[in-house]
Amino acid sequence: MSVAQIIIVTALIGFALWLVSAYNRLIALRGHLHNAFAQIDVQLRRRFDLIPNLVEVARRYMEHERGTLEAVIAARDQTLACSREAARRPGDLGAMNALSGATGVLADALGRMMAVVEAYPELKADAAMTQLSEELATTENRIAFARQAYNDSVNDYNVAIGQFPVNLVAGLFRLVPSQPLQSCECLVQRGPVRVQF
């Protein structure tokens, strides 16, 4: 083998190694991203399971605020549907936007409900309500922090696949940028939701 051949072979091997490592890095980043999304999903489900309990306790004290409670349940069911869709396609633009919107509506409805709770001292003092409020507070925080962690990993991933020359590898394997979660952009149509008490 001539010197030129050795150089070419070495360069080819080097290129192949770089390709593999770049691809693996992108896949690892995408794994982080999916993992981060799963974390949000766990916390969202925690909230979905919490809300019926909360509404149940609140209902005993605030029969007159039926509209507020119904809004919470409607938003909950809508968000649940969106999160199932998003869990199937994490990073997908439409699904992420729909979930962001639904989550925003739910947060608003819950916020209104907790504001109304302030007007009912007996309800606020209720032991079950105290516990549920705390559970809700921690769940909201966890969702917020999990969203942040998810957005951070989306950012890491998007930066990685956008940088030259890794973007060529990303293009070769059809790796597309992911969509971070926006805060409260309501893109979701809210259909009629049946509520049972």
Next chain:
Amino acid sequence: MPGAAGTGARAVLRFAAHEAQARRRSRRLTAAFAAALLGVVTAVNGAAILVVMLVSPAVRWADSWADLLAALPPFFIFTNTAVTLLLVLGGAWLEAARLRGGGAALARELGARPVSADPAHLPERQLRHIATEMAIAARQPIPQLFVLDAEESINACAAGHDARDAAVMISRGALERLTRDELQGVYAHEYAHVLNGDIELNMRLAACVSGVLIVHQYGRWLTGLDHVGLDDPRARAMAFHPLRWLAGGTVMAVGAIGWVAARLLQAGVSREREHLADAAAVRLTRLAEGLGGALRKLRWQEQELHRGTPGFPGPRRFAHLWFSSTGGWHRWLSTHPPLTERIRRVMGRDARPLPAPALAVREVAPATAPVREPDLAPLEFTDGAR
């Protein structure tokens, strides 16, 4: 709201930079410890020579240093140095061995009680929740949690060797006097120490400090200041025997240089870390008012509750571990930056102290509607999946 800020929490998550920084700091700690060691050895030798001067005229009237050294008993300096080194290094080694048990072992030594997995007491429940929230924000494991039941003031501390065996201790006073947001701020500060790798350095610092302090403590032990059973007249007579005072006082005076060195070690290594942990706590919680409120309550506590007495539980060698360990000490000997400065940096403005009465103690009664874990199906609510 947390969703807004872009890259904040990531600064906490990047460990490579912190590791380099931690290495630099531990080199500085080693150098400072060597200097302190030299100081103690010199002081012990100096004091021993003074004692010999009192007894031996040959040493007292020596014309030059060379004559003085020649007049000393054989191996005099060598023996003094060896004994001192043995004491200091042995003390440091003993303490290091004791701390090898990690954060949980230290927590138990300080009399802390582990927080149960599902506490009925609301503040403890909040603490457990907060720990989970912060772990999600930082994407790191949850440390073991402890409550210091005996401590009525607001305080907290993190200890351990790495993120896996770390323990965070919160005083009962902090649980009773802080709101949820403030407790989150204090916890995030301690958790930031864990994430920044400060706790390992702090454990070694505690070992070094207890080594350097050993001569001073031996003198204190000799005087009997620490172990007087004042009820028993005979013990009191023994304790206040003038010879004991003389011997103990001398040794304490010799050890004073070690005491000052220990304070300088703690101050030099840990003070700047407090500002960094404050900043990291705000980035983690995305809420300056939480930690800010806690610091303002600390300031109130400093002014109202204990004037002058050191505001931290446990022995002095752990002073630098605490969230707050302010006493009436001189500024550059303090392990922590002044509270006013911390408040200004955290909140971006000066803020008055915030009164911190104990909040109403809330218990979580057995819930009538139990909280379901995520995998259970919701009740009779419409399932939006269709």
